[in-house]
Amino acid sequence: xxxxxxxxxxxxxxxLKTGLNGYGYEVLTATNGLDALRIAxxxxxxxxxxxINLGSExxxxxxxxxxxGWSAVPxxxxxxxxxxxxxxxxLDAGADDYVVKPFGMEELSARIRAILRRAPTEPAxxxxxxxxxxxxxxxxxxxxxxxxxxxxxxxxxxYDLLRVLAMHSGKVMTHKMLLNEVWGPDYxxxxxYVRVFVNQxxxxxxxNPARNVRxxxxxxxxxxxxxxxx
Amino acid sequence: MGxxxxxxISVLLTAATTLLLxxxxxxxxxxxxxxxYLLIVxxxxxxxxxxxxxxxxxASFLCFNFFLVKPFYTFHVADPRELIDLFVxxxxxxxxxxxxxxxxxxxxxxxxxxxxxxxxRLKTALLHAVSHxxxxxxxxxxxxxxxxxxxxxxxxxxxxxxxxRGIETEADHLNKMVGNLLDISRLQAGALQMNRTINSxxxxxxxxxxxxxxxxxxxxxxxxxxxxxxLVSFDYGLILQALSNLVENALRYExxxxxxxxxxxxxxxxxxxxVRNHGPTISLEERKILFEPFFHGAGGNIGLGLAIAKGIVExxxxxxxxxxxPGGGATFIFSLPLTVEAL
Numbered sequence: 001x002x003x004x005x006x007x008x009x010x011x012x013x014x015x016l017k018t019g020l021n022g023y024g025y026e027v028l029t030a031t032n033g034l035d036a037l038r039i040a041x042x043x044x045x046x047x048x049x050x051x052i053n054l055g056s057e058x059x060x061x062x063x064x065x066x067x068x069g070w071s072a073v074p075x076x077x078x079x080x081x082x083x084x085x086x087x088x089x090x091l092d093a094g095a096d097d098y099v100v101k102p103f104g105m106e107e108l109s110a111r112i113r114a115i116l117r118r119a120p121t122e123p124a125x126x127x128x129x130x131x132x133x134x135x136x137x138x139x140x141x142x143x144x145x146x147x148x149x150x151x152x153x154x155x156x157x158x159y160d161l162l163r164v165l166a167m168h169s170g171k172v173m174t175h176k177m178l179l180n181e182v183w184g185p186d187y188x189x190x191x192x193y194v195r196v197f198v199n200q201x202x203x204x205x206x207x208n209p210a211r212n213v214r215x216x217x218x219x220x221x222x223x224x225x226x227x228x229x230x
Numbered sequence: 231m232g233x234x235x236x237x238x239i240s241v242l243l244t245a246a247t248t249l250l251l252x253x254x255x256x257x258x259x260x261x262x263x264x265x266x267y268l269l270i271v272x273x274x275x276x277x278x279x280x281x282x283x284x285x286x287x288x289a290s291f292l293c294f295n296f297f298l299v300k301p302f303y304t305f306h307v308a309d310p311r312e313l314i315d316l317f318v319x320x321x322x323x324x325x326x327x328x329x330x331x332x333x334x335x336x337x338x339x340x341x342x343x344x345x346x347x348x349x350x351r352l353k354t355a356l357l358h359a360v361s362h363x364x365x366x367x368x369x370x371x372x373x374x375x376x377x378x379x380x381x382x383x384x385x386x387x388x389x390x391x392x393x394x395r396g397i398e399t400e401a402d403h404l405n406k407m408v409g410n411l412l413d414i415s416r417l418q419a420g421a422l423q424m425n426r427t428i429n430s431x432x433x434x435x436x437x438x439x440x441x442x443x444x445x446x447x448x449x450x451x452x453x454x455x456x457x458x459x460x461l462v463s464f465d466y467g468l469i470l471q472a473l474s475n476l477v478e479n480a481l482r483y484e485x486x487x488x489x490x491x492x493x494x495x496x497x498x499x500x501x502x503x504x505v506r507n508h509g510p511t512i513s514l515e516e517r518k519i520l521f522e523p524f525f526h527g528a529g530g531n532i533g534l535g536l537a538i539a540k541g542i543v544e545x546x547x548x549x550x551x552x553x554x555x556p557g558g559g560a561t562f563i564f565s566l567p568l569t570v571e572a573l
Contacts, residue, residue, distance in 0.1 A: 081409060084425065084467055085425070102401065102402075102405055104398065191427050191428070192427065192428040192429075192461065195427075195428065195429060195430055195433070195461065198433075199430050199432070199433060202433075202436075207436070209436040209437065209439040209440035209443065209453075210439035210440075210442070210443060210449050210450070210451045210452065210453060211443065211449050212440065212443045212444075214436075214440055217440070218433060218436075218437050218466075220437065220466050220467045220470050221425065221465075221466050221467040
């Protein structure tokens with residue numbers, strides 16, 4: 001497995017290289033966007049870890065959308081806490097996930113594993129007939145949803161939203177992506193649609209966040225993530 | 231530029247007044263006229279300062295004499311008593327103008343020194359926080375790293391792991407404090423960027439509860455939001471932070487076998503969220519300073535959590551206050567105004 005790490009701080013590149021080597025990955029590094037693009041074009045990569053703020057042109061967001069022009073290689077963005085707009089922009093530009101600085105190596109490697117695990121099945125996934133998480137069962141063939149064995153009645157839109165989220169389990173979906181897939185491209189600005197429907201779905205699924213019963217996880221200011229299916 | 235504008239305003243005001251008085255001159259006594267001019271000079275003094283008011287006095291004096299004292303359209307004055315009137319008027323106008331503008335300067339100075347005092351107090355508290363609260367985790371990290379470097383081979387495995395865990399914990403702690411310091415300075419400078427959209431407060435409560443579960447693996451929170459609580463407009467990330475801070479604070483004083491409540495309620499033109507704990511009651515003295523930056527109780531950290539929560543809620547035109555929980559404890563309540571669509 002070959003990973004490219006792009007960060008303008010050499011110290012961070014070096015640390016990530018050591019850490020990821022420890023997890024058994026081969027690591028290449030770049031400290032600016034141009035080098036990153038050159039390496040991504042020349043090498044066969046399995047994943048790219050890309051700092052959003054590279055301190056020079058092209059920045060992380062540009063690099064991400066340029067690479068998406070010719071490659072589907074998974075990309076994880078590194079961002080800072082308060083930078084929600086850039087997180088959303090990078091996801092909409094095709095990044096697969098983001099990790100907030102400062103992060104632990106364990107967290108980063110868990111994200112890498114999750115992405116690599118789901119990478120080959122996407123976008124097909126057509127062989128999947130049901131999705132099972134905790135007490136929740138989504139029967140994709142008959143469009144039925146069961147919680148603790150009881151059938152839950154969802155409206156067609158609620159069901160579609162749940163299905164889209166569950167089909168991308170573990171992946172952050174921005175409001176724009178969800179609107180696009182469930183309602184269609186004309187509804188791209190109706191952020192509150194998603195909120196209202198997610199709220200209804202949660203109640204019907206009897207989520208209880210205080211006891212860790214959760215299927216849909218909030219990514220504040222960014223979107224939603226369906227729980228990882230191990 | 232500013233000065234030129236002030237002089238122009240004073241001349242224009244005098245001219246306009248003269249025109250008005252000239253039109254009404256048949257109805258007015260010299261006493262009326264001098265009082266009206268005096269008023270204009272005062273207005274100029276208060277709004278534009280000393281020198282423009284002097285100019286206004288002089289201009290009114292000349293206009294008064296030229297247009298409004300018989301014989302008209304000459305500076306010659308027929309009645310010597312009117313000459314006395316004119317000079318007394320000029321003296322009064324210049325003096326009151328001076329006094330009024332002096333009062334204005336004093337008021338400005340007092341305002342400025344109040345702002346300075348406030349900024350100074352914050353700066354002192356900030357320096358204290360940076361020097362003391364931030365240095366503690368830095369010291370732990372530095373000492374841990376250097377003892378690992380020196381004794382790496384001789385330290386038993388479990389102690390190495392313990393030291394490394396300490397470094398990680400302190401780094402998280404430090405990261406949180408730096409985040410808080412940045413937030414409070416953004417709030418105080420009014421430089422907060424808000425991304426307000428229609429959101430659900432119940433969702434925020436759920437997020438906070440989920441985070442508490444992740445940290446403690448205990449069910450410490452009871453959420454109750456009736457369906458009547460509508461969606462309102464707010465910045466999700468910021469309100470999440472405000473509620474997290476309130477909950478973190480409430481949990482710190484909650485008996486370990488009890489749950490805190492997060493409840494929603496819609497009343498009049500606002501939605502209220504109650505964070506209720508069952509620990510000690512907060513004294514009246516503490517209530518007064520509870521939300522001040524860098525104030526912290528016995529179990530607290532740097533003392534910014536509540537100040538940030540208050541700043542965030544107020545940036546949303548809401549309110550945050552504290553009441554007693556019936557039967558003991560503190561209830562923090564914040565309100566957000568209903569959005570137009572929700573009404």
